[in-house]
Amino acid sequence: MKVRSRLAWGVAGLMALPFGTAQAEQAPAIDLAKSVARADAVAKQMSGDEKTVLTHGIMPLPFVPGTVLPEGSVPGAGFIPGIPRLGIPALTETDASLGVSWVGGLRKDGATALPSGLAQAATWSPDVLYHGGAMIGSEARAKGFNVLLAGGVNLMRDPRNGRTFEYLAEDPLLSGELVAAAIRGVQSNGIISTIKHFALNGQETGRKYVDVKIAEGAARESDLLAFQIGIEKGQPGSVMCAYNRVHGEQACASDWLLNKVLKQSWGYKGFVMSDWGAVPGVEAALGGLDQQSGEQLDKAVFFGDVLKAKAASDPAYAARIHDMNRRVLTAIYAAGLDRNPTKPGGKIDFAANAQVAEETAKQGIVLLKNNGVLPLAKTAKSIAVIGGYADSGVVAGSGSSLVHDEKGPAATRSLGGDSPFSALMQQSYHRSAPLAAIKAAAPAAAVTFRDGRYIADAVEKAKQAEVAIVFATEWRTEGLDQPDLSLPDGQDALIAAIAAANPNTIVVLETGGPVAMPWLDKVAGVVEAWYAGARGGPAIASVLFGDTNPGGRLPVTFPASLGQLPRPKLDGADWVEPNFSGDAEPGKDQLHSDYDIEGSDVGYRWFARKGQKALFPFGYGLSYTSFSASELKVSGLNASFTITNTGKIKGDDVGQLYLVNRAGEAKQRLVGFKRITLEPGAKQKVTVTIDPRLLADWKDGGWVMPAGEYGFALGKNAEDLGAVVKVKMSRKIWKD
Incomplete structure (x- = not known):
């Protein structure tokens, strides 16, 4: 039997475009446990030093x-020297989940930008996320990096939240499955991926406080479950902790998060790195932190001489420093950093990688809305394009x-x-x-542009054209939250005026x-293109013209409004002056966010609990064809259903299976999904296995599924649900 290297898996994945319904060859997750003994x-x-x-x-x-750049470092997010005597390589780190970070162009090179995390998640396709991860991981390796700070x-x-664009979803199953695939893709290149930001990092306003x-229980059933699924199925070499506090402790020094949940309950074998400037002191080591990152951004270098002195005098720190090194080495050996070292100057096929970005954007x-105006005819005589650069x-x-x-x-x-x-x-x-x-798509049309x-x-140009296409942009960044949900720079007024014309x-x-x-209600069509990445233009045109x-x-x-949210007013928005570092004065010790309001009912679960109708619900999306879902059968934790393309053209649908009630209580949770491609008139049977944690509550240190009748339904989205199929389940109790 021929054994393939891990690096070959990444190459194989990139060559398997387009993605479609056929699952391209993928590398298995790395096995952290096998490297612990070594x-x-x-x-x-x-030695002590x-x-x-x-x-x-x-x-x-x-x-x-x-900052003076050390020998062997590559301009990027982080650098940790190696130990040549023991054959331990240095760690060269770069951001992030969307591609190798630009860092102001300091390296005088470039990278392929994937669409935003939300755009990737909108594919509902682990296969797409795997290919994206494999692509950015390959570019990171070629640039000399061996750690990618991905996995948001x-x-x-x-x-x-200003970083919503980096993340994936509001649902733990969808988020966990997708991030696991992305991590496997990154690590198929023989480098380490993180998963981040652990945990409950929900806003940028006063993010350090x-x-x-x-x-x-609420945390375990929502945010932590997304991380747990991602870690189980993706096996990232590292977990990056967060800036925020949880229950009064900094996340990067939280004994509950890092020790009790991550390392003890979940048995995680890799290492925890800090976010940059998120370490409160040397005591974070006892709280479960293994590595201080970007130490210039902290008040002091806590995990150098200070840690060494603690380990020399305190048995708890001595045991901890050994475990810290063991965990970093476990990730290094599991990913093969010592066997397949990286170095700058590797070859990158930017044309092939651009196709990965474009296909991700398309999918x-x-x-969101179509009154019959889409897809556009390529024979259109006149098109006015307005706004959005x-x-x-x-x-x-x-x-x-x-x-x-x-x-x-x-x-x-x-x-x-x-x-700076x-x-x-x-x-x-x-x-x-x-x-x-x-x-290019409509070469015979008279296409005009106005910046808006x-x-x-x-308006004058819109009146003269058969069709007006308004591009509306809403920019976000790390370090800042949005004040509301409006489009900035008067774009709402612009759209209304164009629609009237x-x-x-x-x-x-x-x-x-x-x-x-x-x-x-005034426009004929709405397309959500997100941040569409390196090939966003052709991807958008491809959808517009069919x-x-x-x-x-x-x-x-x-x-539909801020009033529907658990916290209509953003915590800290009335007194915090945010900036890139997330600093907040005065009153930094009084900034609190009560997630117990919604508990584990995040997003569509909250809307279902409150009986509210969204502007557009979770799982929503239209097509140029039509689909039906039928024949739902549930037996224990196994479910099957059939999706049929009832329209006239080939298209993709996402089968969505929801729990809708449990033991007499209304309770909505996504428990299964599958994206498939169907020719017109074709049908396909879909099977999903339900993770029992999605049916359970976390109580008294374990998972509990109550006995009773469970109701399941197929949904076009979280609000448009089909007939309920009822199944009796026995009571089950188990630990992680």
């Missing part, structure tokens, strides 16, 4: 004051996850400021112009999360 033996060989080499590192970027999986508890209150675009590119989310190609952004809009991080705090656009793609700054001018107005939304749509039949489904709920 890691333990090597850790025991370390060597024991703090792997426990802390710098951010090797020259715009951090006083925080649930969307508030749609105003906000103290989250939540009962353990993640969601059609559509003549330049597609908007990108900012912060540590920002990615650009070697030429840099197509356009930028500075937010001003003079901090100002370069990361600007609105920028990927070099993939929708206007050019629209012109002057509404009267844009042309009945065939289509709105293309490039947003980092849910937005309000006061003009919804070359791609939209199959994306919303991974988050779009509320």
